[in-house]
Amino acid sequence: MCPYMQFIEGGRRFQCGFCSCVTEVPPHYFQHLDHTGKRVDCYDRPELSLGSYEFLATVDYCKNNKLPQPPAFIFLIDVSYNAVKSGMVNIVCQELKTLLDYLPRENPEMDSVVRVGFVTYNKVLHFYNVKSSLAQPQMLVVSDVSDMFVPLLDGFLVNVNESRLVIESLLDQIPEMFADTRETETVFGPVIQAGLEALKAADCAGKLFVFHTSLPIAEAPGKLKNREDKKLIGTDKEKSLFQPQVGFYNTLAKECVAQGCCVDLFLFPNQYVDVATLGVVPVSTGGSVYKYTYFQAQADKERFLNDLRRDVQKLVGFDAVMRVRTSTGIRATDFFGSFFMSNTTDVELAGLDCDKAITVEFKHDDKLSEETGALMQCAVLYTSCSGQRRLRVHNMAVNCCSQLADLYRNCETDTIINFFSKYAFRGVLSNPTKAVRDTLVNQCAQILACYRKNCASPSSAGQLILPECMKLLPVYLNCVLKSDVLLPGADVSLDDRAYLRQLISCMDVSESHVFFYPRLLPLTKLESGSLPMAVRDSEERLSKGGVYLLETGLHLFLWVGANVQQELLLNIFGTPSFSQIEPSMLLIPDWTEPSCVLPLSHMSLSSCLQLMVVKQEDRTELIFRHFLVEDKSASGGASYVDFLCHMHKEIRQLLS
Template identity: 30%
Template structure:
């Protein structure tokens, strides 16, 4: 394959197949087309030295910017991000603008360390004040009437009596005298401590034969909140043991339970919640339970459950124990569990039955399951057959069958876990396909998470696994969660996207919900809104904390209502729109072909840009491409969605496709944007102060980013790219020996060790700068992805690197330049063809590709 342009000093790797633009197009300088980098850097400069006040009326920071939010009655964009911060006043205006009305809600999101913590409000036995009609929670947008005896709900306008214990007189401005002492009346995001009425109910298992819980459950009982319990379940089959996965996982769990010595000699404290209890299981063709109470023996007694069709818990005492009280026996168990040299190893493992056992152990309690499967479950509950390579079906009529569950038991397991308040996290280390399309449903429905380490190598993947486990235990997490999103009169919620269970008669249900999970909701008009007033949104999550407190996290948002298309576009939020587009596309994978979804994505992108032309830039000639400021990079992000692992047309291993679909459906706005358009940074020309601590503040200032294309790279350069899943350090074949010496302590390109998984600690400035960059990103997300070294034209990791350069022609799709020409051609055809906003999509679909 030849170079991308006459000025490109680097050729793409031969594997980077893509589509070419068909037809004539004007010569366009790649340097002049819109790029998200400019907006990202400008936004970072703007909010670098000033806080963001959350009052409505201004532009909010981009999701990729580090900013300090001051809660002024509206939730921070970290918790709720709207697709436009000026709500269209009518459904006609919303339809004309084509901007989807969407909110991305991440209720337990991490805050900036410099921000005030979320206030906790305890109103005692009376509980938080709520609207008598719509059940919304009291918030800063409510009005006080009748001298403070009643309050008017901002969502439904109903007036509710104030409980005597909550009464306060009003001042001349009709504001309560205790306003400043009541966080729920002046903060957009608060936690309410709630009384017994809000305890989780005890659900009755819908499939009684599936398992026999330890504690009989009854739907009439309420579950007292307790500290979260954890179940660790290890695959001890032959393949998991021979890959060293089980031993590595056991030892790393041990480190996190009791602390460990870091490589630099410092002691790292344990991160397991001190008040929580732990249960340890193992499984192969049978399920193994362990009595962890110290009863005088060095090793725990093991109880074996051989009947995989009749799952029950054969013990009560000793199943869950305090980590400190049973330290010696847990240490002995985890130290020896991964050593398979002393026993016969089974070749099969019953993952479904093991999950049923975890469900039985936590029934009536709730908590988290961490399971470490190494092989496909071909026996027991939900037994699966080894899948064939179905990636060849992409593009055929049988494509949709790829994502169909082989066995309904996985769906039933996920639903029961969600109802019981149990989140299932799975760490896969398979050497062969495992049919994630079926198994992943358990994690997706229960609010858990998938982790994927195919062909596990302890040296390469061990540090990443450790980082993932640490993040899972340390991040803000709630269990037995219910979520309800309410909006003001004139709007309604029509769709939810994310990883959760949506029962037909209840609110969104999560076994667990954590700081890294977000959902998106789609709104539509039921009647016209008054221009100049406010539209409101309230998200409420009822959850139990890790420490055992029942709370409600309430996020409130008020946005101005606009009557003109110009204001809708002016305050549009591309980050929220892109998050919605990728989630909607993934949601359609089981019902539509990927080629059709890609076509719809292009249609949507062109429709938004056409709407801006029609209603905000009518005087421009049809041949001129006009893009609104808020959506300058929308074509690039749309193309990036089509190049993402779930939705790209090229053959992708089905397990890989499903894994990435699961992750993206739960990602927040920031992670989604950085995953779709990876951060690329040149390291060979860093300034002396870049990524070095500020002498006064101690903070580091990261160097600027560059565009994701070989066009802008040099063969003498060294580049770091990061897509939130993988970091690749690319080394040009003409890289300076001094640069190599500063980073790797070698002066020859051929001598760089491409198998290293972390950078050597050297005393050079460049080494310190790069390690500071990686450490800063670790602090931002709480975990470290895998690091690969890619020497130009030498290492396999360059294929991954090339695929992440989304502006190039690769991933069975066009280059950004060609795709922009395609979108422009569709818009031009719609304008010159005289189509209306109601039927212009027909012209898009008939436009030549």
């Protein structure tokens, strides 16, 4: 019997949620019931006693009725002039020699079964044979990028331990081979096609790690042109800047998902690269986009390597299909995140890892019972990093209420903001940003007006009354409205906006909370091993005699007041003088040490953040103040007080 079954026809038959097969319930099933009708083996079987559990799937749940092969990782490295000159190529090659010892594995004591392959590229692609029997790696060049193929099968995807000497020789040679290159043009579409074809030939799922630097203008499928036109911002044509430039990458993404080919993209741009287009395949396959603008080896190396190490080592599932089911009365109507959907029910993910959240919108369209509540089930069929086909099931029961007051009493503002931001950031693909902002304000006003009309005690119309659990909804909504995606400053690039839009789509609630309302921590009085209480994100909360740490989820700032105490300056910078402070003098780069002032491990970081030291009245303070979200922004965004007055006006208009 298939492991994922639902009772149908009065409990006499089972129907599978994935393959739709129907199975008769064996007569002996009912011999396991006690006098109350409860299974006597309830606590012996996880699916009967746990909210989350996992099955080892049978061959019926595998493609072509064959058990899957272990997955593969393919590293595709841009070796054009910009990539070599920035130091990226050398850093990647040196790091991979160590990092390949830490490929994901479910048993720490066992070797990883993940195989690896290597490709370098500029206008053409170079495949490498690293078969263990070779004395030296062999390069095979594919110059016809219009019809991509893999020139070798045996020796391309290999076991790391078996081919270690050949792999290390290759990684040492790559920087030397391209050290004197003058090739500035690159391709991109054929690079992903190459990895996809290699996985197809090996009949396995896997992940592509693409290290890329520039707009792909070389003649090839997926060729792009520079369309950075800031005159379109604020017009009805602005939405086109968030859409992919060509349809090629949408088609390619669909092919990748079908193979279980996840793509992670590491970008090192010095100018416009069209993230809106290049990010289509990573976002659609459940992958990630990392961006290091104006990459400098000395300044950005550690941040990049931390991201790369985490990305390579984390556990990942491949070739996944997720389906969400509910009890009568509610149904899943929309999904937000990094995935692909070919129909209205199946969420397809070539890759699935711990850094991605999927947001599901449920619609209430029938009667719900307060006694039984509402039931939700999420089932994910996937291939583990060890090559096993598995089925993971999550079940959840939620309470229902018939009174609006109870609903407002138990809502979660952070979750609402997470949903609103994803809804809005997807909306910019088809609507002007002003229309998206207006829609957000209207939705928020309707929620609060409904409470005022149906739940609040009678009071003066001039009084603003908010639900206890939603008192912070206006301040957080204002942060979303002032974000660089919906209201960019003059210095915000189109690539940055596209990058942020894609990034938010798969954030969980805690990550989006810090992103929209950064955490501002005063470091004036600290006790070792504990975090200070955060203060509100406003300039008036800053003291000239203080030092403040600001975390945005992407950036980390250390703001130093002009009148800071000498003792604190000595502890942090090793100097008693404010005028002598230099970012390079920071004495506490590793705040995870027990002896350090602040335990950074307590902060919600999924990637390494680069720390920027900001002195009061320095030029860099403008960047820091951009994240003081309760103040009026340079791009025209309202202060919290002004927006609260505007929201009150909107509510009164709805009630009049």
